[in-house]
Amino acid sequence: MIEIDTAVSRTGGWYVFLGILLAVLLASMLLALAIGSTAIGPVLILKMISSEIAGIDKTWDSCLETIIFNVRMPRILLAVFVGGALGIAGCAMQGIFRNPMASPYVTGISSGAVFGASLIIALDLSRALMTPAAFIFALSTSFLVYYLAKVKGKVPVGTLLLSGIAVSLFFSALITFTQYIAGERQLQEMMFWLMGGLWTSNWGKMAVSVPLIILGGGGILCYGRDLNILLSGEEQACSLGVNVDNVRKIILIFVSIATTGAVAFFGIIGFVGLIIPHIMRIFAGPDHRVLLPASFLGGAIFLLWMDTLARTIIRPSELPVGIITAMVGVPFFIFLLRKRKKEIGF
Amino acid sequence: MMKWRSSTYAAIATLSLFVLGMKPPADGDTAVGKQTRPERIVSLCLPVTEIICQLEMQDRIVGICDGGCPEKVKGRPKVGKAFGTLNVESVIALKPDLVFCWGEGKVLREKGLNVCSIHTRDLDGVISLVVEVAGLLGEKKLAEPVTASMRERIAGIREKTQSVKEKPLVYFEAGSLGKTRGAGSLTHELVEKAGGMNLAGKENISFPLLSNEFIIVSNPDIILVEDYGESNEKIAARSGWGNVKAVRNNKIFRCPTSYTNYAPGCLDGLEQFSRWFHPDLFKKEPLPKND
Numbered sequence: 001m002i003e004i005d006t007a008v009s010r011t012g013g014w015y016v017f018l019g020i021l022l023a024v025l026l027a028s029m030l031l032a033l034a035i036g037s038t039a040i041g042p043v044l045i046l047k048m049i050s051s052e053i054a055g056i057d058k059t060w061d062s063c064l065e066t067i068i069f070n071v072r073m074p075r076i077l078l079a080v081f082v083g084g085a086l087g088i089a090g091c092a093m094q095g096i097f098r099n100p101m102a103s104p105y106v107t108g109i110s111s112g113a114v115f116g117a118s119l120i121i122a123l124d125l126s127r128a129l130m131t132p133a134a135f136i137f138a139l140s141t142s143f144l145v146y147y148l149a150k151v152k153g154k155v156p157v158g159t160l161l162l163s164g165i166a167v168s169l170f171f172s173a174l175i176t177f178t179q180y181i182a183g184e185r186q187l188q189e190m191m192f193w194l195m196g197g198l199w200t201s202n203w204g205k206m207a208v209s210v211p212l213i214i215l216g217g218g219g220i221l222c223y224g225r226d227l228n229i230l231l232s233g234e235e236q237a238c239s240l241g242v243n244v245d246n247v248r249k250i251i252l253i254f255v256s257i258a259t260t261g262a263v264a265f266f267g268i269i270g271f272v273g274l275i276i277p278h279i280m281r282i283f284a285g286p287d288h289r290v291l292l293p294a295s296f297l298g299g300a301i302f303l304l305w306m307d308t309l310a311r312t313i314i315r316p317s318e319l320p321v322g323i324i325t326a327m328v329g330v331p332f333f334i335f336l337l338r339k340r341k342k343e344i345g346f
Numbered sequence: 347m348m349k350w351r352s353s354t355y356a357a358i359a360t361l362s363l364f365v366l367g368m369k370p371p372a373d374g375d376t377a378v379g380k381q382t383r384p385e386r387i388v389s390l391c392l393p394v395t396e397i398i399c400q401l402e403m404q405d406r407i408v409g410i411c412d413g414g415c416p417e418k419v420k421g422r423p424k425v426g427k428a429f430g431t432l433n434v435e436s437v438i439a440l441k442p443d444l445v446f447c448w449g450e451g452k453v454l455r456e457k458g459l460n461v462c463s464i465h466t467r468d469l470d471g472v473i474s475l476v477v478e479v480a481g482l483l484g485e486k487k488l489a490e491p492v493t494a495s496m497r498e499r500i501a502g503i504r505e506k507t508q509s510v511k512e513k514p515l516v517y518f519e520a521g522s523l524g525k526t527r528g529a530g531s532l533t534h535e536l537v538e539k540a541g542g543m544n545l546a547g548k549e550n551i552s553f554p555l556l557s558n559e560f561i562i563v564s565n566p567d568i569i570l571v572e573d574y575g576e577s578n579e580k581i582a583a584r585s586g587w588g589n590v591k592a593v594r595n596n597k598i599f600r601c602p603t604s605y606t607n608y609a610p611g612c613l614d615g616l617e618q619f620s621r622w623f624h625p626d627l628f629k630k631e632p633l634p635k636n637d
Contacts, residue, residue, distance in 0.1 A: 038439035063441050070457050071435045184467060184530070184552050188449040191429045199431055200453050316423045316436035317412055 014290040017283065021297035025080065028301055032076050032308045033068065037315035040064055075201040078209060079307040080300040082198070083272055085213040085262040087299020089255045090273025091280070091292055092220045095227035096248045097155040103273035104259040107160065108168030110268045112141030113260050114194070115171045115178070121190050122178035131208055134264040139256040141167055146252060153234060153244070194267050197321045198307050205265045216258025217296055223251050224289035231286060269322050271329040272299050279336060302329070383484035384444035384460070388437055390428050391464050393472070393609035394446040395419060397479045400610060401488045409440045444482060466608040467552075469500065469535050469616075476610060492610060499613050500539070503620050506627050507541030514567035514623050516542040517592070518601075520553075521575050523584070524561065528554040533606045540619035542568065562586045568622060569598045572606075597622070 034042045044060060048068055051058055058065075086104060093102035104110045116137030117130040148163035149155045179190055193200070226247045229237045237244050263269070280294040303321075306328060310321040388409035389395040396416055398407055404418040411428040423440065426432030428448055434457060437445065444460050445451065451461040462482060466475045473493050480489035516537050518526050527533035528549030537544045545566050546554050569592040571581065578598045587593050599622050605615025621628050 037433055037436045061441075063438050066457055067435050067438050071438060180551070180555075185449070185465065187552075188429065197431050199426075199434055202453070202456050204456070310431075311433060311435065316409075316433055316439075317426050318431050318433035318436075320431045 014284070014287070017290065018293055018297065021294060021301070025297055025301050025304075028304050029076055029080065032079075032304055033072055035308055035312060036067065036072060037312055037318075038064070038067055040068065070202070074203050074206050075198050075307070075311075076304060078201045078206055078266075079198050079304040081206075081210050081213045082262040082266060082269065083276075083303025084296040084300040085217055085258040086269065086272040086303070087276040087280075087295040087297075088217045088220055088292055089258045089262070090299075091277035091288070091295035092223070092227065092251050092255050093273075094277050095288055095291075096230060096251050097149075097160055098231065099155060099157050099160050100278065101157055101161050101274070102164075103277075104255065104262075105268065105270045105273055106168070107142065107145045107164035108166075108171060109138050109142050109145075109256060109259050110263050110270075111168045111171035111175070113138035113256075113263045114268055115174050117264055118175050118178045118190055118194065121186050121193065122182040124183070124186055131212070131260065131264045135212075135256065135260040137171075138260045138263075139253065141171065142252045142256050143249070146248065197269075197310065197318075198266055199311070199318060200265065209261045209265055212261030212264075213258050216254045216256070216261060219254035220251060220258065221292050223247065223254075224287075224292050227251070227288035227292070228286075231288075267322075269303070269325060271325045271333075272303055275329045275333045276302055278333065282336060384442075384482065386440065386442045386444075387483070388425065388440055388442040388445045390426070390432070390445065390447040392428065393466065393475065393607055394464060394479055396604075396607070396609040396611060397476055398483070400492065401476075401480055401483070401485065403483055403485065403488075406483065408442060409437065446479075464608075467530070468532055469539070469612070472532075472608050472610065472612060473497070475608065496610055496613060499617065503539060503541075503616055507539070507620055507624065510541045510624055510627070513541055513543045515545055515564065516568045516570060516619075516623070517545040517556075517561055517564070517566035518570045518572075518606075519575055519581075520572050523558060523576075524556045526554060526556055527606070528552055532608060532612060536606065536612060536616050536619060537570075540616055540623055542619065542623045558584075558586070562590060565589075565591055567591050567595075567597065569593070570601050570619070570622075571598060573600050573602050 034040065034045055044064070045068055047056065048060065048065055050056060052069075089109075090103035090105075093104065093107065094100060096102075113134040116133035116135070119137075120127065120130045120133050145160070145163050145167050146155070148167070149160040151159055175194070179187060179194075182190055226242055229240055229242050230244060230247065234244055276299040277291065277295045280291055280298045284290045284294045303325070306324045307321050309328075310319045310324050313319060313324075385406055386408045387398065387406050389398065389407055390411040392411065392413070392415070395407065395410055398404055399416045399418045404416075407419050407422055409423045409425045410419055412424045412426060413428070415422070415424075423436065425436040425440070432453065434453060437454060438457060438459065442459065444462060445454055446462050446464055447454065448464050451463050455461045462478075464475070466472060473496055476492050476496070477486070477489045480486050480492075518533055518537060520526060520533075526546045526549075527544070528546045528551050529544075530550070531552040534544045534547060538547065545561065545564055546556055549556075569581065569590075571578070578600070581587065581598055582593045592598055601615060601618075604611040605618065606612060
């Protein structure tokens with residue numbers, strides 16, 4: 001058994017670290033519930049929630065209740081799960097490829113999933129097929145990129161990036177093509193959907209998206225130990241009885257499931273999956289048993305705050321969240337990279 | 347180590363049960379009874395905003411979409427893009443009793459709002475849009491003079507252009523080189539009704555992209571440019587365009603976006619187009635006052 005020596009795992013403080021992240025996440029969720037383009041005081045929100053449970057007389061406008069329960073709540077929960085899914089998927093991909101540039105966005109899995117879903121709209125098929133189509137394309141993209149990038153059992157940074165970018169651009173082109181052939185009505189629907197962002201959140205989407213994310217994310221979590229062994233190199237892994245190729249494929253399947261859950265309804269939200277694992281690695285070290293849940297929680301906190309910004313910064317209107325994740329995330333990432341260059345793994 | 351894995355499996359199982367068992371509040375396509383006279387209107391549809399202003403009911407508009415808007419509703423809260431990111435919370439907070447939007451508007455319907463979906467795509471559609479908007483606002487009668495004058499203006503143009511034998515070939519440029527409007531678009535209909543031949547009339551998609559070569563070879567007689575596009579000088583200076591008839595004869599005309607928008611203002615476009623296409627037919631008449 002390989003023991004990875006990090007500040008967190010050495011002191012046995014990993015549960016403290018995860019506990020702090022969880023506490024920050026829960027506090028952020030409560031705060032985000034009280035922030036929005038409409039001013040609704042925290043006391044009133046508490047009253048509304050308790051009236052749902054205890055049945056206090058309602059003295060407030062019912063539109064405020066719609067905003068809290070049907071607009072902000074599903075949106076906050078989805079931001080948490082989508083951000084978490086992208087964070088943990090990015091972390092797992094960086095682990096299996098031993099490659100700091102891997103993420104669902106960079107390797108084209110997101111574009112694949114989005115293409116699958118937009119194809120369904122362009123062909124005007126039943127919208128229930130959107131998630132399965134997104135999943136099929138996410139999965140095939142991830143395997144395609146894996147095989148394209150693999151050189152003698154290894155996945156070098158260069159080939160992964162190149163094949164990822166090639167496949168991603170190919171799917172972006174296909175997405176544009178589906179827009180070109182779509183009828184006016186389908187085009188309108190696609191525009192609404194492709195621009196994505198979490199503003200279309202509702203409880204129905206949550207019922208599909210969240211189980212997928214839990215399945216994918218949970219599956220990835222089970223492979224924390226195997227990811228640790230992969231980090232120590234192929235030979236080491238083989239001698240410990242790990243079938244490297246198989247583990248990679250299984251994790252890719254879970255990554256595709258989680259990514260589908262994240263992008264099938266909300267379009268591409270970039271940078272979360274790339275940046276969050278790196279930031280978490282600085283704090284938690286390279287042990288994937290801590291790093292994976294930390295990336296989930298970190299991604300959740302990050303996307304939640306970015307989305308809260310998106311819906312308040314130019315109120316009463318709203319910005320697409322992808323702009324903010326890039327504008328805030330990238331400088332922060334570069335700052336961390338420059339400051340602690342040596343401490344990032346790999 | 348096995349312990350860790352099995353406990354994670356257990357956690358996933360519990361969580362999935364929790365999520366699957368969660369009862370989402372009923373927020374499906376709630377049918378909200380249509381009110382007879384909505385007083386608070388959010389219009390995410392510029393043509394509808396224009397129609398409401400034209401019917402002098404702009405006081406009832408409480409929210410509009412990002413981008414340009416008629417003078418009469420300047421300063422009203424803008425709650426998001428007509429196509430794209432929308433601040434759903436802001437829309438709800440305006441407490442609208444009617445929301446106009448392009449497409450299905452599912453995001454708004456499921457929040458319990460009373461939504462009117464707009465799918466207008468041709469000239470007849472614009473006329474019925476005026477009737478529909480006025481009807482929904484409880485002022486059906488106000489639509490009558492507007493639609494009557496619209497029909498009259500369309501008939502007037504038809505009368506003038508139906509007998510013309512030589513139809514000029516028209517290339518409409520929407521923003522940048524090659525971007526144009528094909529069959530099935532309102533612009534195509536306006537160009538054809540004004541007695542022109544749309545260069546992209548055989549394209550079956552609404553927003554085709556024509557190649558530079560095709561445009562030069564087709565040699566259009568007239569070029570219509572959306573106002574925000576490249577200047578006439580730059581278009582004339584494009585390589586290979588010097589010999590295009592429209593450039594040689596200085597027949598490059600600028601169209602404000604209102605000319606091809608799905609609002610009654612598109613009739614100004616129709617009339618102006620036919621004057622540009624067939625100046626001889628209008629020799630005796632003064633220019634329209636809106637020009």
